Amino acid sequence: MNYHKTVTFTLTMLTALVFIFTAQAQEMQQQDGPEINSPVISEDNHVTFNVYSENAESISVNGSWMGFDETAEMEKNDEGVWSITVGPLEPYMYHYNFVIDGVPAIDPENPKAMRDGTRYASTLIVPGEDSEVFRVNDVPHGSIKKVWYDSPTLDLTRRMYVYTPPGYEDSNEEYPVLYLLHGGGGDEDAWTSLGRANYIMDNLIADGSADPMIIVMTNGNANQTASITDWAEEPDASQGMFGGEDRSDQDVIDNMTAFPNSLVNDVVPYVEDHYKVIANSENRAITGLSMGCLQTQITTMTNPGMFEYIGCFSLGIHYNPPFDVVSNNVLVPAYDEHLETMNNELFYVAVGSDDFVYEGVQSLREKLDEHDFDYVYNETGGGHTWANWRDYLADFAPRLFK
Amino acid sequence: MNYHKTVTFTLTMLTALVFIFTAQAQEMQQQDGPEINSPVISEDNHVTFNVYSENAESISVNGSWMGFDETAEMEKNDEGVWSITVGPLEPYMYHYNFVIDGVPAIDPENPKAMRDGTRYASTLIVPGEDSEVFRVNDVPHGSIKKVWYDSPTLDLTRRMYVYTPPGYEDSNEEYPVLYLLHGGGGDEDAWTSLGRANYIMDNLIADGSADPMIIVMTNGNANQTASITDWAEEPDASQGMFGGEDRSDQDVIDNMTAFPNSLVNDVVPYVEDHYKVIANSENRAITGLSMGCLQTQITTMTNPGMFEYIGCFSLGIHYNPPFDVVSNNVLVPAYDEHLETMNNELFYVAVGSDDFVYEGVQSLREKLDEHDFDYVYNETGGGHTWANWRDYLADFAPRLFK
Numbered sequence: 001m002n003y004h005k006t007v008t009f010t011l012t013m014l015t016a017l018v019f020i021f022t023a024q025a026q027e028m029q030q031q032d033g034p035e036i037n038s039p040v041i042s043e044d045n046h047v048t049f050n051v052y053s054e055n056a057e058s059i060s061v062n063g064s065w066m067g068f069d070e071t072a073e074m075e076k077n078d079e080g081v082w083s084i085t086v087g088p089l090e091p092y093m094y095h096y097n098f099v100i101d102g103v104p105a106i107d108p109e110n111p112k113a114m115r116d117g118t119r120y121a122s123t124l125i126v127p128g129e130d131s132e133v134f135r136v137n138d139v140p141h142g143s144i145k146k147v148w149y150d151s152p153t154l155d156l157t158r159r160m161y162v163y164t165p166p167g168y169e170d171s172n173e174e175y176p177v178l179y180l181l182h183g184g185g186g187d188e189d190a191w192t193s194l195g196r197a198n199y200i201m202d203n204l205i206a207d208g209s210a211d212p213m214i215i216v217m218t219n220g221n222a223n224q225t226a227s228i229t230d231w232a233e234e235p236d237a238s239q240g241m242f243g244g245e246d247r248s249d250q251d252v253i254d255n256m257t258a259f260p261n262s263l264v265n266d267v268v269p270y271v272e273d274h275y276k277v278i279a280n281s282e283n284r285a286i287t288g289l290s291m292g293c294l295q296t297q298i299t300t301m302t303n304p305g306m307f308e309y310i311g312c313f314s315l316g317i318h319y320n321p322p323f324d325v326v327s328n329n330v331l332v333p334a335y336d337e338h339l340e341t342m343n344n345e346l347f348y349v350a351v352g353s354d355d356f357v358y359e360g361v362q363s364l365r366e367k368l369d370e371h372d373f374d375y376v377y378n379e380t381g382g383g384h385t386w387a388n389w390r391d392y393l394a395d396f397a398p399r400l401f402k
Numbered sequence: 403m404n405y406h407k408t409v410t411f412t413l414t415m416l417t418a419l420v421f422i423f424t425a426q427a428q429e430m431q432q433q434d435g436p437e438i439n440s441p442v443i444s445e446d447n448h449v450t451f452n453v454y455s456e457n458a459e460s461i462s463v464n465g466s467w468m469g470f471d472e473t474a475e476m477e478k479n480d481e482g483v484w485s486i487t488v489g490p491l492e493p494y495m496y497h498y499n500f501v502i503d504g505v506p507a508i509d510p511e512n513p514k515a516m517r518d519g520t521r522y523a524s525t526l527i528v529p530g531e532d533s534e535v536f537r538v539n540d541v542p543h544g545s546i547k548k549v550w551y552d553s554p555t556l557d558l559t560r561r562m563y564v565y566t567p568p569g570y571e572d573s574n575e576e577y578p579v580l581y582l583l584h585g586g587g588g589d590e591d592a593w594t595s596l597g598r599a600n601y602i603m604d605n606l607i608a609d610g611s612a613d614p615m616i617i618v619m620t621n622g623n624a625n626q627t628a629s630i631t632d633w634a635e636e637p638d639a640s641q642g643m644f645g646g647e648d649r650s651d652q653d654v655i656d657n658m659t660a661f662p663n664s665l666v667n668d669v670v671p672y673v674e675d676h677y678k679v680i681a682n683s684e685n686r687a688i689t690g691l692s693m694g695c696l697q698t699q700i701t702t703m704t705n706p707g708m709f710e711y712i713g714c715f716s717l718g719i720h721y722n723p724p725f726d727v728v729s730n731n732v733l734v735p736a737y738d739e740h741l742e743t744m745n746n747e748l749f750y751v752a753v754g755s756d757d758f759v760y761e762g763v764q765s766l767r768e769k770l771d772e773h774d775f776d777y778v779y780n781e782t783g784g785g786h787t788w789a790n791w792r793d794y795l796a797d798f799a800p801r802l803f804k
Contacts, residue, residue: 031505051505053505054503054504057457057459057503100458100502101455101457101503102433102435102454102455103433103500103502103507104510106507106508108505111519111630111631112631115515119513120508135634136628136632137634141561142550143548143550144547144548145545145547145548146547147545148544148545230538232540
């Protein structure tokens with residue numbers, strides 16, 4: 001091998017070796033162009049987004065710090081890098097998409113993205129006091145188990161996520177359990193990926209503000225086995241709580257009570273059989289957001305005495321279709337029957353002042369007041385958003401099992 | 403309330419109610435435009451991709467069925483929908499990106515995407531016999547637990563994924579364990595998200611071709627606590643096995659042996675303490691791909707007798723920097739010392755004929771042959787790809803613990 005050949009051989013091998021250590025990543029094509037980072041967060045919490053395209057006609061950004069329908073145009077420099085600086089943003093967790101000539105896209109430079117139903121967005125956390133509670137901090141972390149269980153009630157084998165707190169594996173203790181329900185469009189993955197429930201609990205447990213507890217995150221869509229990413233079959237267009245167009249009132253009620261029934265009949269027994277659980281009502285809590293709040297109300301009103309700690313995030317009582325059926329036939333009769341005698345430890349209601357369900361929550365409060373039922377009310381700013389639901393969990397969890 | 407007001411009110415509320423059941427999804431902006439689906443797989447396995455953009459200058463697709471650097475141009479119709487039909491594609495799992503005026507983007511209509519290191523791609527499975535083994539089928543599913551453990555060897559608290567087979571939770575049996583290592587650029591998430599190891603095992607166990615076993619998937623990057631999505635801090639540019647530019651030979655060896663040492667000293671004891679495990683060499687297997695194959699070789703050659711079942715996917719012995727340091731100082735001396743006396747149940751080597759590491763694998767085979775050491779050799783087509791690694795796992799797992 002002469003000198004020239006040796007050099008060529010060595011360079012080829014060096015390229016190959018670099019490739020070995022980024023091999024899988026290299027399976028997904030990377031774009032050419034100048035080296036850029038995105039997002040870049042400045043010390044004063046301005047955030048700069050960068051994306052490279054020589055040819056795009058327009059690129060804009062849509063982020064959760066803006067109005068839902070707003071976008072902000074990015075500007076292109078001589079190198080073909082489109083940029084925008086926004087802020088300063090309040091310390092918090094945000095999600096965003098670029099819109100490349102009308103096509104929504106995650107940020108190619110940002111490795112952190114999350115799925116929300118069928119869509120993906122890039123995420124960023126602006127550091128600061130208000131984002132500490134859901135950051136990954138240097139504290140002990142609980143485990144998350146994705147486990148499949150039989151639901152005879154729904155005639156399905158289904159997946160749920162179970163959070164066990166730090167120390168659970170090596171402990172002989174028994175723990176209380178919080179059943180944490182997602183909203184419409186969500187699934188069993190939502191409370192950890194969008195809601196960061198595991199890191200919120202790690203942080204609250206580490207600073208002593210919440211007790212160590214098990215958290216059970218189910219799939220509240222009664223006809224699904226698991227999140228869409230893990231379905232055996234292609235999406236079925238009829239999937240959804242309310243069934244088809246020709247539903248009767250009883251169909252609506254059956255659909256709305258199917259998941260709560262499976263929770264009580266299948267999930268709670270599974271958890272209490274398979275985990276180190278204090279299996280009594282004083283150590284059982286339940287809450288949910290939006291649809292999950294409706295399911296929480298149905299579960300607790302139709303199973304009085306089962307859960308001492310009850311939360312409702314961003315929903316109330318609604319006298320309009322299809323909720324009027326549920327409110328008039330299930331919820332309100334249950335409230336009227338049980339509120340006089342119920343005396344559970346905590347009933348917690350939270351809603352944002354800009355939420356479109358705000359009035360329905362006020363109807364719920366009126367019903368509770370009508371029966372002189374004590375509850376905690378947390379009214380925040382903001383709307384029907386994960387920004388609020390993360391905060392509500394962080395406010396709710398420390399109130400449990402005290 | 404007059405008639406007009408009632409109608410308006412009802413329509414507003416109906417809109418609000420629809421919103422409740424897609425509330426989180428609605429937090430991420432959806433594009434306007436004609437209703438489209440993508441990808442659409444025809445009965446004869448042609449695949450059509452669709453994306454809407456009135457303004458893009460060019461949109462193309464890059465998919466894992468093509469060459470790495472290739473793209474195929476999509477064509478725009480009168481409604482602004484860009485389309486291309488490819489195939490017929492062999493039944494298999496593929497990933498792809500759209501390239502919107504030069505910007506890589508996942509398919510906005512496809513809810514299935516996966517992360518590979520720092521990048522995301524959309525995925526699709528063309529159904530057929532060859533994709534049955536990694537599909538989500540109607541068979542019992544094992545659990546996956548994301549658990550944090552102490553690694554005194556690396557002075558880190560780290561995350562790993564543990565697959566337990568269907569029935570594990572309700573069984574009194576003890577199980578064998580496979581330690582399954584990812585490659586460079588990967589992390590503890592790779593073997594389930596890219597490799598579909600859990601569904602492969604579910605299917606192999608269901609049809610009786612593999613024994614029920616526990617699978618431990620660690621993070622092989624010795625300086626990382628977890629995958630980049632779950633780091634406490636921002637990415638550290640110096641992260642990587644080989645350390646900085648000024649490394650000595652000993653630095654390289656230390657880096658290369660750090661993870662194998664932690665696997666033997668920290669991970670195996672944790673797993674054998676916390677799971678229902680048959681804790682002996684006949685019930686311990688290890689394999690890895692690329693960098694994980696190197697780590698498998700280091701682990702097994704420096705700990706002879708610990709694992710009866712050893713696999714190596716897509717790597718061999720390399721006499722070039724920085725591997726020459728490891729080959730000449732760790733691997734080859736270990737082979738020479740131990741191969742004469744070693745007599746483990748299985749040594750399995752797999753590589754694709756187009757893989758850039760093909761020659762290095764032949765060097766490994768020569769070393770094994772030199773010592774008359776029996777091994778199984780699986781040479782396939784293809785290169786350094788997850789398509790091969792999924793197949794190698796499906797071929798390797800049924801050979802274990804027999």
